[in-house]
Amino acid sequence: MTDKSSIFSMLKFMFSKIKNEKKMLIISFTFLLGISFFEFKIPQITQQMIDVSIPAKSFYQIGMNVLSILAFALCLSFLTYYSNIVMSRVSQHMIANLRDELYEHVLKQDFAYFENSKTGDLMTRLTGDVKALQDLISAQSLKLISNLFTFVFIYIFMLMQDVKLTLLITITFPLLYFLNTFFSKHIKQAFKKVRASTSEINNHLQTSLTSILLIKTFVNEEKEAEDFHQLNIKTRDNFLEAMKYQTVFSPTIELVNYMGMAIVLLYSGYGIIHGKQTVGELVAYLSYLKMLQNPIRSFTQMVSRFQQAVVSYQRILDIYEAEPLVVDCENPIVLSDLKENISFDKVSFHYPTYEKNILNELDFTLEKGKMLALVGVSGSGKTTITKLITRLYDVSSGEIRIDNENIQHFSLGSLRQNIGMVTQEIELVDGTILDNILYGSKEKTEEDIRQALKAAKLADFIDSLPKGLHTEIGERGIKLSGGQKQRVAIARIFLKNAPILILDEATAALDNESEKYIQESLNQLLNDRTSLVIAHRLSTIQKADDIIVLEDGKILERGTHKELLASSGRYKELYEAQFN
Structure with missing residues (x-):
């Protein structure tokens, strides 16, 4: 020019x-x-x-x-x-x-x-x-x-x-x-x-x-x-x-x-x-x-x-x-709820600037109301799977389906509205506790907020503050502890009330006492939801309906906690490394 x-x-x-x-x-x-x-x-x-x-x-x-x-x-x-x-x-x-x-x-x-x-x-x-x-x-x-x-x-x-x-x-x-x-x-x-x-x-x-x-x-x-x-x-x-x-x-x-x-x-x-x-x-x-x-x-x-x-x-x-690569298709479908399952069909993925595949032809299904856990060392592709489900990225090949419909056929807004995420790194905005709990939620009553605080084990903490819910938390929540940030994030997800839940090492950065406290809230959050859980601490996923062990973007093992321990494979090695 x-x-x-x-x-x-x-x-x-x-x-x-x-x-x-x-x-x-x-x-x-x-x-x-x-x-x-x-x-x-x-x-x-x-x-x-x-x-x-x-x-x-x-x-x-x-x-x-x-x-x-x-x-x-x-x-x-x-x-x-x-x-x-x-x-x-x-x-x-x-x-x-x-x-x-x-x-x-x-x-x-x-x-x-x-x-x-x-x-x-x-x-x-x-x-x-x-x-x-x-x-x-x-x-x-x-x-x-x-x-x-x-x-x-x-x-x-x-x-x-x-x-x-x-x-x-x-x-x-x-x-x-x-x-x-x-x-x-x-x-x-x-x-x-x-x-x-x-x-x-x-x-x-x-x-x-x-x-x-x-x-x-x-x-x-x-x-x-x-x-x-x-x-x-x-x-x-x-x-x-x-x-x-x-x-x-x-x-x-x-x-x-x-x-x-x-x-x-x-x-x-x-x-x-x-x-x-x-x-x-x-x-x-x-x-x-x-x-x-x-x-x-x-x-x-x-x-x-x-x-x-x-x-x-x-x-x-x-x-x-600059034009986004992940966009709505022509005449997208509105996803209202999860009725059957989420399935991966020969899904492979590599980042646009990186030719090597992070995921290689993954095949698995997460049934409605069940809990699927992903286990593996860092770099095995666990978090990448969550990014694909939420369409932060699109697959390089294969398909991800919800109720037998390719997720690319759903509008981005309705897809993400049906997914709640709690991650290790909590994103909080500079404002009050109430601002952060209500973030992204519309037309919530005081009773809805009270129930969310109670479920997230946050009510007592809020009552102890002079300004309660109107307490300023500072930029990126700097005035809150790690456990308090997690509970605010969990309360936010309770209010969102999405049918699909993703937990990405949600307690990895917490001490044992805080983890136990937060885990109680997470267990309540998991009830009656279809959940995908990434966990470094294997003690938190023993009750999962299905566990997938990933390595180099491939499924190495799959089964329940007991089945994987009995098979004496990679999962057992990871388990014994933590507990022995």
Whole structure:
């Protein structure tokens, strides 16, 4: 994509976002015409006062000229004020809508997108890059458009008044164009580096601040500070490089503008000496020259902002161009409940960026109301199975069926609404306990909440808190213990009341006493549900209706706890390693 097509594409994109503001844009355009008219007329009144009113020694005419200038200036101020108000409204509406669109688009991406993206970089794109686009639709941009209108009016007028002078001034315009082209290219590349390094800083901040316990316990503050310092230095150097071009650019343009002023002074000065021009015309021409140069000045001030916006637009476009691979099929079925079973039919899977299969032709069935446990060493494919059932990923080959229907035929929303998950790493939002328990659940009564708290063994803990359910838990639940987090998650699943339950090492990170307490809640949660349980501690799955031992993505053994112990295979080895 070339620079020109990028700029054209960006402008087309931005206009598409403000097409619903046509009325406001027409009003703003009308104001711009008014501003251009009054800016054009004021130098003519000044010329008349110098060439006519003052030589005539008519104080009345001078007074009328001054009053006219003040009246025009007042109208100019009002039009500028209201045009800024209108443009600010258009700008804010566009940016609010753009942020909504981007955020919704990001949320629609599949799980793989987030695994391959950096949070800090996404945050920069959704905030800083969007702000860079907003700066283009601003009062300053509006002033640039107004200046362009004035430029056209005045250039035509000057051609009609004095062709030779106008053409002499025009000589400076190609020079301005070439300077602009040269500096724009370098400023754009420099700000591209600034955006990239800013994203690195944001990503480092997000990672370090959410891992503060790890940093503290490993006494790694100095290393983290040094890493941040290096990123900070990199960003500083990139920004200084951008500013180097920008600071040379503006004075160079100003120098060319003074060359234009010198041309007017020399030409008009010669004309006044030989009686071909008046002093009033000289003053008017200098005013008009300034108005011709104002768009160029405004444009030079906008260049760095414009180049930043092009870079930001391309980064935003990357988000828009990302399409999820896991999507609803055409006319999806709504899954209302599990009636018979969940079955895997020759299911194989490998991650998009990894060719080796994680799962290899798995065949098994989980009957309704039964509990199936998955056992195996890390990397054997246990958690991957849960990701496939919830369609965080789609299978590479084979089929997963619910009640003999391929799960890809169900809508994603209804499929996931029928599955409850409790994992080792509990996801909690920054808010109150009640916010987290009600997350994703709608129209729940106080009685529903009370029953969920009771079932999750959380009621006594809530009663002991001064603010009860309205207690703030901090970011990622930092104010809660591991066991308390698990109980909040279990209460949330009780409220969801999904017929299919997945427990992915839900008690692996807890001590024995907490595990025993949590296990009581989990046992109640498992009642009358179809459950898939991944367990490192084999003591928690002895009552499972079926146990599958996985190794290298294949089923190595299968049976009940007693049957597998009696077979003296891999399961028995794992069991004896834990208990002996």
